[in-house]
Amino acid sequence: MVRAERKVSRQSLAEAVGVHYQTIGYIERGQYNPSLDLALKIAGFFGLPVEALFSLRPFRPLTDEVYGRSQG
Amino acid sequence: MTQEMTGYDRRMLALMNRSEGASMYATATRRRVAVCAHIALTAASVTTWLLTVVADQRWAMWTMLGLLLPWCLATGVINASTRGLFELRERALDERQRAERFRVAARARQIMLWLLLAAAAGAGIAAQQGWSTHGLLFPALFTAFVVHWLMPLWVAGLAVQDEPADLDFDSEAVHAADK
Numbered sequence: 001m002v003r004a005e006r007k008v009s010r011q012s013l014a015e016a017v018g019v020h021y022q023t024i025g026y027i028e029r030g031q032y033n034p035s036l037d038l039a040l041k042i043a044g045f046f047g048l049p050v051e052a053l054f055s056l057r058p059f060r061p062l063t064d065e066v067y068g069r070s071q072g
Numbered sequence: 073m074t075q076e077m078t079g080y081d082r083r084m085l086a087l088m089n090r091s092e093g094a095s096m097y098a099t100a101t102r103r104r105v106a107v108c109a110h111i112a113l114t115a116a117s118v119t120t121w122l123l124t125v126v127a128d129q130r131w132a133m134w135t136m137l138g139l140l141l142p143w144c145l146a147t148g149v150i151n152a153s154t155r156g157l158f159e160l161r162e163r164a165l166d167e168r169q170r171a172e173r174f175r176v177a178a179r180a181r182q183i184m185l186w187l188l189l190a191a192a193a194g195a196g197i198a199a200q201q202g203w204s205t206h207g208l209l210f211p212a213l214f215t216a217f218v219v220h221w222l223m224p225l226w227v228a229g230l231a232v233q234d235e236p237a238d239l240d241f242d243s244e245a246v247h248a249a250d251k
Contacts (some may be wrong), residue, residue: 019166020089020155022235031233032168 001028002046002053017041081164088156097153100234106153107229110146110222117143118218122211150229157228176231180223187219 003013003024014021017038026032027042034042034054043050077085097103117139123132151159157173165173191212198205 020169022155023166023168025235026168032171035167038167 002048003028006046013042013045016045077164081161084156084160085164088151088160090152093149093152096149097232098234103150103153103229103232106146106149107226110143110150110229111226113139113143113146114218114222118215122214126207126211147225150225153232154225154228158224172231173228176228177224179231180227183227184220184223188216191216 010021010024014024120132120136123129
């Protein structure tokens, strides 16, 4: 998770993008799909393209990405 | 949180996000207990108020006043558990909370629809049987008003999900922000 990797708290991310800190948790757990506006704000906060953070398919585990293992 | 919030909105937002009583609504069971207690207190308050107004019973007025404080406390617990979903103005809620409020309101409306249908059916059966329901009009309408008013709060209280534990640095930041 990018937020954990950057050591950003839910609270500070939520304040930066103008939402409640619980909403960040809902998005991270896949229980809420953010609007395009909010997704772009979150991507902007991390300085990443929106597709690096949000995808219709589950992201591959980081170890698979690093060591190039294919999905089972 | 798209529109400009007023000072009142900011105060209410801070009030609804205080964490002092978080243990009272930390689990689904505790939230269910709070909602059930609120329903029971509401039923008792409505009954005693009707006895005061309709039957002119003095003891009922004092009982109702005694129920007021626990009722307010139970309301506060539910509001705190929902982070003010139905207490805050729309401009103080973010897009996920607004979607949640809409979903809860729709569910509450659906439940009210069935309750009113059951009440109408009951009234119809009573009329068919020749039972006198003349004196029940005001109590029934007042009860329907109170249930209609509080149903979204009860549904919202039951719909709240447990807040999962997060990374250590996260919870520290949240507590610091609350202070």
